[in-house]
Structures are given as structure tokens and as C-alpha cells.
Amino acid sequence: MLKKKFSIAAMGMSVALILGACGSGTSGESAEAEAEGEEYDLKMSVTVSESSTWYEAAEKLKADLAEESDGRINLELFANEQLSGGDSGKAVEGLAKGTIDLTFNSTIIYSILDDRFGVASAPFLFNSTEEVDPVFNGEGGEMLKGILAEKGVQALGYGQNGFRQLTNSKLEVKSPEDLKGLKIRIPGITMYTDLYRQLGTDPQTMTFSEVFTALQQGTIDGQENPIDVIHSSKLAEVQDYITMWNYSYDPLVLGMNKKLYDSMSDEDKELFDRLGKEAADFQIEIAREKEAKQIEELEAAGMQFYTPNEEELAQFKEAVQPIYEKYTDVWGADLLKAFQGE
Numbered sequence: 395m396l397k398k399k400f401s402i403a404a405m406g407m408s409v410a411l412i413l414g415a416c417g418s419g420t421s422g423e424s425a426e427a428e429a430e431g432e433e434y435d436l437k438m439s440v441t442v443s444e445s446s447t448w449y450e451a452a453e454k455l456k457a458d459l460a461e462e463s464d465g466r467i468n469l470e471l472f473a474n475e476q477l478s479g480g481d482s483g484k485a486v487e488g489l490a491k492g493t494i495d496l497t498f499n500s501t502i503i504y505s506i507l508d509d510r511f512g513v514a515s516a517p518f519l520f521n522s523t524e525e526v527d528p529v530f531n532g533e534g535g536e537m538l539k540g541i542l543a544e545k546g547v548q549a550l551g552y553g554q555n556g557f558r559q560l561t562n563s564k565l566e567v568k569s570p571e572d573l574k575g576l577k578i579r580i581p582g583i584t585m586y587t588d589l590y591r592q593l594g595t596d597p598q599t600m601t602f603s604e605v606f607t608a609l610q611q612g613t614i615d616g617q618e619n620p621i622d623v624i625h626s627s628k629l630a631e632v633q634d635y636i637t638m639w640n641y642s643y644d645p646l647v648l649g650m651n652k653k654l655y656d657s658m659s660d661e662d663k664e665l666f667d668r669l670g671k672e673a674a675d676f677q678i679e680i681a682r683e684k685e686a687k688q689i690e691e692l693e694a695a696g697m698q699f700y701t702p703n704e705e706e707l708a709q710f711k712e713a714v715q716p717i718y719e720k721y722t723d724v725w726g727a728d729l730l731k732a733f734q735g736e
Contacts, residue, residue: 432466432658432662433466433467433468434466434467434468435468435470436467436468436469436470436495436496436654437469437470437472437477437494437495437496438452438455438456438469438470438471438472438494438495438496438497438498439472439475439476439477439485439488439494439496439497439498439499440452440471440472440473440474440475440497440498441474441475441482441485441498441499441500441503441602442473442474442602442623442626442627443473443474443626443627444473445626446473446622446626447622447677447680447681447684448498448553448555448622448646448677449473450676450677450680451498451553451648451673451676451677451680452469452471452673453471454672454673454676455648455669455670455673456469456470456471458669458672458673459665459666459669462669463662463665467665469496474603475603477494478494480601480602480603480604481601481603482499482500482503482581482601482602483503483506483582483601485497485499485503486499486503486506486507486547486649487506487507489546489547489649489650489651490507490545490546490547490651491546491651492546492651492653492654494651495651495654496550496648496649496650496651497647497648497649498553498646498647498648498649498677499646499647499649500555500581500644500645500646500647501514501515501538501644501645501646501647502515502581502583502586502644503581503583504542504545504547504647505583505584505585506582506583507545508544508545509584509585509721509724509725510541510724510725510726510729511538512583512585512721512724512725513721513725513726513729513730513733514534514538514643514644514645514733515558515586515642515643515644515645516585516642516717516718516721516725516730516733517589517641517642517711517714517717518640518641518642518707518710518711518714519642519643519733519734520557520640520643521640522640523554523557523682525735526554526643526645528735529732529733529735530552530645532732533732534729534732534733535552537728537729537732538552542647542649543652546651546653547647547649547650547651547652548649548650548651548652548655548656548666549647549648549649550649550650550666550667550669550670550671550673550674551648551670551671551672551673551674551675552646552647552648552674552678553645553646553647553648553674553677553678553681554620554644554645554646554677554678554681554682555619555620555622555623555644555645555646555681556621556622556643556644556681556685557620557640557641557642557643557644558618558619558620558640558641558642558643558644559618559619559621559624559636559637559638559639559640559641560578560616560617560618560636560639560641561616561617561618561619561624561629561633561635561636561637561697562576562578562615562616562617562633562634562635563609563612563615563616563632563633563634563635564576564615564616564635565635566635566637566698566700567635567637567700568637568700568702568706569702569706569709569710570593570594570709570710570713571594573593573594573595574594574595575594575595575596576595576596576615576616577595577596577597577598577613577614577615577616578590578596578597578598578614578615578616578617578618579598579599579600579605579608579609579614579616579617579618580598580599580617580618581599581602582599582600585717585721585724587599588717588720588721589714589717592713592714592716592717593710593713593714598613598614600614602619602623602627605617605627605629606627606631606632609629609632609633610631610632616633616635617629617633618641620644621685621688622681622684622685622688624636624688624692625688625692630692630695630696630697631695633697634696634697634698635697635698635700636692636697636698636699636700637700637701637702638699638701638702639701639702639710641710646674646677648670648673648674648677650666650670
């Protein structure tokens, strides 16, 4: 956590400068000089394993911060939500409260703090990454950053968990009818629960750290996640089928506790802004580069891939329209329009 060094002499000097009212402005300069000399030992939580692109990006941020601060800023990384007992929800709560300094978390998890975060993962909102980037680099991303700030989080950049795909151990899913009765693990947010009930499944919520074992034991039939997570978590060992339907985009937030960020010197704020965005952009780049190879490896491991055609996708899109009717007011019409590119 943040290490601050205040001496009695330095505090006395600050008081004297203020009371002296000499008009020199040196009190502000003194505070800035003090902040510029800070040493930081920070803790960062990453939801998934060390083999993920999320962790690679966190390692880049750690190395870049150490190099550019001459070792003054140290970032300790914790994979698999070790800082929150495997619970992603507790991780973002800890980030907002300041018990965790930085995290790489999905906006889906942020929905426990505010339902508006769910707008980014609205069903079939985007068709491809070409539609995603202008939104997060534009008004949608700025509006999301403002909501994060309200919750005590400084957004340094947006990464990509990617389009969420469906896996299961029962059958090849080609239509909404195929989903009927399947026990599908979903993240614990209300919008996804409503969505999967609308599709006729029996949605199950649990922390991601429990998913592999639940699939292995048959407690659940399937789950949904982007390719990077499916691959890095070795789900091919416990799942036979995957439907590539791009039904929900899953952005990541490289977030920092806002109180910590605000306490820093302008120089250090600029450092975190710049290096944080570079790390997030790097994560997107390598995630997109690796996906084709990860798909090949999942196929080699025995997973059967199915990509719905336009007619089949139209059936899924029609089936989930009630979600928009229910959640437009929850998300806010203006925020939804920003994410729809309108």
C-alpha cells in the first residue's frame, strides 16, 4: 500500500508558510515537491491466471513503472484474485475502498457497484471489434470513466476480455431451443440472470475460481467466457462444445483507487495515465493476436466449434429483445445510445 514519509519538521514548515502569509506560494510548491519524492509499494489484483493476456499486461505495467520511476514505484501482482479470496466482486469493492490499489477487472463485475456498467455487455450490441474500438475511444468510454470515478475508481485504460462464447458438455448449440434446461454458469449480475432465463436456461452464479471443478463434477453443464479465458483456464478438459456467437462483449478496466491516484503528484498521475493506457492497449493487441492460435489449440484439444449463421443469430437476437425493454431505463438511454454508436 501507499508509503508516506512525513517528518515533524516538514509539517512545521508547512504550517509556518501558511500562517506567515508571505504570498510567495511556496506552500503549494513544498507539497508538490514532497509528493514527487514518494515511494510506493502497490498491490494489483488480476482475475485470471498468470498465463492470461491480462497478467501479461500487468507485468508490462509493473516493469514500465519500475523503469520510469527508477524503482520508486513497485507493483506487486496477484493472479486469480488472491487478494479477495477468489471473489472478483470483492476485488472491485476493495479497489473502490482502497484496500486494493489496482485491478484488472471486467465491467461485468463492476455491475455489482452500479447496474449501469452492464450496458457495455448488452446482448448482441456489437458485431465485431471494429465496432467496439470507436465506442471505447470515444463518448462511451468517457461516460464509463465518469461513472467509475463516482465509485472511487480511476480508469487508466480499457482492455479486452473479448466476445463471450458459450461452452457446454451436452450438445452443439445452434438455436435458442438448444439452450432449454441447460445449467449455465454466469457471472453474478442480474442482467445476465435475466438474459439466460429469457433464453430458457437454468443460470447458475458462482465465482470463476469454482467453475472448472463444477464443470468437472457435472454440477453445471456449461459456461460462457471469451476465448482467452476458456483457453488459459483449460476448460477444453471439461467442455466438449463451443458456440461462437459473439453474444456479449466484455471489456476490461485497468483501474486504480481514485483516492490514491488523486494523492499523487502531477508527474506520477501522468506516469500512471500514460503507462496504464499503454498496458491496456498492449493487452488488447496480444489478445487479438493470440485468439486465432488459441482457437486452433482448443480444437486440437477436442473442442467442437460451431458458428451460427445470420438466420440463426437473428433467432437469438429476437429472443433477447425483452432485455433491452427492461434495462434501457436501468442503463440510461443516453449511455445506451453512446454504446450503440448513435
